[in-house]
Amino acid sequence: MTEDCDGEEKDEETRRWSPGQGGSSSRGGGSGTSSSSPLKNRCVRGRVDQPPPFSGQVLENVLENVLQFLACRRDRNAASLVCRSWYRAEARTRLELFIGNCYAVSPARALGRFRCARALVLKGRPRFADFNLVPVGWGARFSPWVAAMAAAYPWLERVCLKRMTVSDADLALLARSFSSFRDLTLICCDGFGTPGLAAVAELCRNLRVLDLIENDVEDEDEEVVDWISRFPETDTCLESLSFECVNCPVNFVALEALVARSPCLRRLRVNQHVSVGQLRCLMVRAPQLTHLGTGSFETVPVADGAAELDVAELESSFVASKSLVCLSGFRMVAPEYLPAIYPVCAGLVSLNLSYAMTTAEQLKPVILRCHNLQTFWVLDTVGDEGLRAAAKTCKHLRELRVFPFEATEDSESAVSDAGLVAISEGCQKLRSILYFCQRMTNAAVVTMSKNCQDLVVFRLCIMGRHRPDHITGEPMDEGFGAIVMNCKKLTRLAVSGLLTDKVFEYIAKYGKLVRTLSVAFAGNSDLSLRYVLEGCHKLQKLEIRDSPFGDAGLLSGIHHYYNMRFLWMNSCKLSLRGCKEVAQRLPRLVVEVFGDQNKELDSDAVEKLYLYRSLVGPRDDVPSFVKIL
């Protein structure tokens, strides 16, 4: 389950970009730097290409042999800064290219430096795009990347994309160009449909992983292709196949046959068009599965009146699946089938019921058996009572996500501060929490901060905007303040509810490790933004919406923007003047301003701002509604 890569991004790029740094670096060896100082680019490249003398060559070979064991990209970044020789050796041995912002660098540059990469991880749109805050057509297309890689990386094996636009043509090119290709993971992408999947299935003969997670897949009826049938007829090497987000009916006969001839298959996550009866057939074919996405988990009424699947039969399939550690799906779950999973509960490490409208009563018998659960995603329909049950049993819980069944501001939610307290008391090893609710108190959040000191990710979403502590009527400042104060490992924070400048003062003072901060409808003034930008030295990603922060706050971050991956602000109090000033003072920053087409472009108010550092300056695929300052 990678709906969001939370605090798991341990190896963030931490290059220190100093604004205004020019000329030759004072680092030892001069030009052996990474290309972080753009003025020295040409200089570095020129020297890098010159062949070193013989003994130097031997040394470099030795170095390469050593460096190939270095996996962590932060370590690699550091190694590349030592001197020219290390830079070259590191570039030749880096196998995985991680690019956190596709516009921070161009394909030519990235591929030009790292000529031997076998894997690419590429992220595109900012996260707020998931909530329709980035207009359609903004960018982040995979096309230029795949085209460049087709030429430069014939041995490419793995691609992982997040929030990119990938077309069917891109997928076809990918499938044709890389004979060793084995692993495709697409998360929150769009632009492709079943024709693209068919190309991948058919042409990637060594495919081991095809994971499609939360993508927006085209499912125009006229264009749906039976992609499952396109896999090779011989035994496949498939290890993982996830297509929960592909919202078209699948050819079940072909799917079953595919599973039957994929002896290495360990992870299978089907979409909601697979009924529970069909699921059972699949499980019989693949009892060795470790990860299972169950599809609809309900019976489809059959025209010929065949008997519905017996719960006992289904349960026996689960009994046979002795290796199951991760269960998800349950897209339409018929509650009478839920008991079938009891046999595997004790072994489950991860359970995702977040699409199932289970009540507390339905959840209890399940959760009470899940002693080893570490990851639990659930809907708020289970209520505080369901959470209490989870807290009672799941002592090893590391990650909890409670999603709202009805995601509106004034909906009724069955979870509240009580549930949060229960979880904090029962699950003290908690590291990551995402909690949607309508009612919360500072006291509950403070309690959690004291009980769960291992928290790395704390995301609380009180759905009513500006909602205060529902008992005291006070702002939620103290609660979030306690989190940053007590949870010393915290790297990711999302705040909500009624919040004043005070909470940002706390965050600045105590949140020294915070890398990602999400702010919505919070704060009173520019002070808030200033606090954060001046105090949170490790801040990488800052996303803000609908908060009264203006130019003064924006300008207070000038010293830090080169060290961040991005800043996003929408519906704040920014003006064109302020944004222009940032753009002027930080030439290596790309400052994008966009908003409603309706507005006159010379109106000074800025609706949306997205700024990020880049080695290559303004991108060349800017749509008409975006202005780069």
Place this chain on the structure above:
Amino acid sequence: MVTGSSAGEKDEHSLGFEETELRLGLPGGGSGGEGDVGKNSGKRAFAETIDLKLKLQAAVDTKDMAAEGAAVKLMRSPSQMSIAASATDPEKPPAPKAQVVGWPPVRSHRRSMLAVQSEKPSKEDGERPAGSLAAFVKVSVDGAPYLRKIDLKMYRSYQELSMALQKMFSSFTSVSSSCGSRGTNGGDSMNEGKLVDLITGSELVPTYEDKDGDWMLVGDVPWEMFVESCKRLRLMKGSEAVGLGQYISTFHCTTS
């Protein structure tokens, strides 16, 4: 502290203010993501509509949406929610609080899944009553190489829908700049909502496919009925509607 901030507006809403706000100034105002506050007025004028049934043939022929091109292929994003602030008809009972784009921050993928589920007949006593929480329809705009899905339940009038569509397809349409008067008749204020196809200059005609598979002109039926029967939306080029006589290029709402 600058007033008129988005925070201020939301406070009003949280107090249950349902007043329509009359504002002068540029459409989209400078405040908040829900910038179209100023565009809303109460009732719509009843304009002449002709009950037109547009058959699908013409639509299919022109449906080579440049999807084959090397350019960005069908980019369909999840639904966009209404951005209009309070725009209720004073005669109707107070509507629920206006929705804000992207809030609460739940991915549309998740919303649409749950909406689909909630519509199935509920077998359990403990379940929430199965009302349809959403009505997702695909929207295509002639000339735009991608579709979008929107949730019709997020809007309460044709005007809100029109606003949202303009925002969504902002790169392909532009709003004609006439800021008409905002009388309560609303007649002239309709003109602000004209969708003008930037490329050809012809106006876009909003049409929809109803439950029977017929293509109808948007605006003929009361809003609620439209939401129930609409299966998909298509904004056609005005030239497609040649021969059908008078046609409407903006949304109108019949007062029921």
